[in-house]
Amino acid sequence: MADLPSNFDSWEHLQNTYMLEYNKRVDKFFSDVAGNGDLSNVRSSLKLACRLVDGDNQATWNLRTSLxxxxxxxxRKNLSIFYGSSIDTNLPVAGHPQLFLYFSQDSQAVPVNGxxxxxxxxxxxxxxxxKSGQSLPAITKANLLEIATEIKQQFVSGGKGIVYTAGKVSVSYTDPANGFPRGGRWLVNSKSEAITLYTKLxxxxxxxxxxNKINVNTPEKDSTTQVITATDTVLGKQYKESAYRPVANLRFRYAYVSFGSNISPIFLIDTTYRNTALLA
Structure with missing residues (x-):
């Protein structure tokens, strides 16, 4: 092992190494943000606030890393921010693995206090x-990677999840033999958008x-488009009323497979980088 130079500063070396590796993770998490000095939107501002720079004092260092x-x-990598309730994931899945796709609004699109x-x-x-021992073949890692690759092709474009417009139109697709049991629905702004999404899935x-297995329900009531000002009072505390099937753009974030029981879900792809996924 080579001797360290006489002027070697272990604390300085530790700081520089930490800063380099930490900022790599910040840049990857905010890969959709170009540059490090843009304050034009929420994500670019957050990236700037998170990155460590030379000259940070201890308090600033702690605030950036804590943020x-x-x-x-x-x-919270490897912990899903949202993947259904424990009741949903612990129930048997009729002998077949269950694939979940999660979508959400971009943070900058959320109304203030919304x-x-x-x-x-x-x-x-x-x-x-x-699982093994059943009449069908058990799913393998190669199978999961193949599914993850197809999800990326269908639901990711330019490194970002695709966006669809949610609305008041409720569209379900019922085909139990092929994996679509009765009860699921997609709230969209038009029937054609639902057909595109179900085709991709x-x-x-x-x-x-x-x-012919598409079912469409279009309620007479209009979507809530304006800012909600009405409130409900529960135990003396006021809460804003929920919007009725609002029109909003939702972006694909990640997909995972659940095997039921107490087995942890396996993430196939994750554009948020919060979970370790099979496909980068």
């Missing part, structure tokens, strides 16, 4: 069994799309 790891949540809208869509991977699971 990134604790407040934004990078330290709630970030999101949606999760799932289907069954009926080509595979959830059928391509992902390698099952045929049948337009």
């Amino acid at each position: 990134f790891f604790d407040v934004i949540g990078y330290s 709630k970030r809208l999101d949606h999760e869509k799932s289907c069954r991977l009926t080509r595979y069994a959830s 059928c391509n992902v699971v390698d099952r045929p799309f049948d337009i």
Whole structure:
């Protein structure tokens, strides 16, 4: 092992190494943001606030790293921010793995003091069994990588998740034999958009799309488009009323597979970089 130089400063070396590796992770997390000095939107401002720079004092260093790891949540890698309730994931999935796709609003699109809208869509991977010993072949890592690659092709463009417009139109697709049991729905702004989304999902699971299995429900009530000012009072505290099926753009964020029981989900792809996924 080579001797260290006589002027070697272990503390300086530690700081420089930490700063280099830390900033790499910040840059990857904010890969959709160009440059490091733009304050034109929320994400670019957050990136600037998170990056360590030479000359930071200890207090600034602590605030930057706490903002990134604790407040934004990078330290929660391998923990899903949202993937259904424990009741949903612990129930059996009829012998087939269950694929989930998660969508949400961009942070800068959320109204001030508003709630970030999101949606999760799932289907069954009926080509595979959830475990060995069943009549169908058990799913393998190679199978999951193939599905992840198809998800990337169908739902990611230019390194970002594709966007669809949610609205009041409720569209379901019922095809139990091919992984779409009764009960699921996609809230969209038009029937054609739902057909596009279901077609993409059928391509992902390698099952045929049948337009005759689409069911559309368009309520007479209009979507809520204005800012909600009405409130409800519960136990003496006021809460804003929920918007009715608002029109909003939702972006694909990540996809994972659940095997039911107590098995942790396996993330296939994650554009937020919060979870370790099979496909980068």
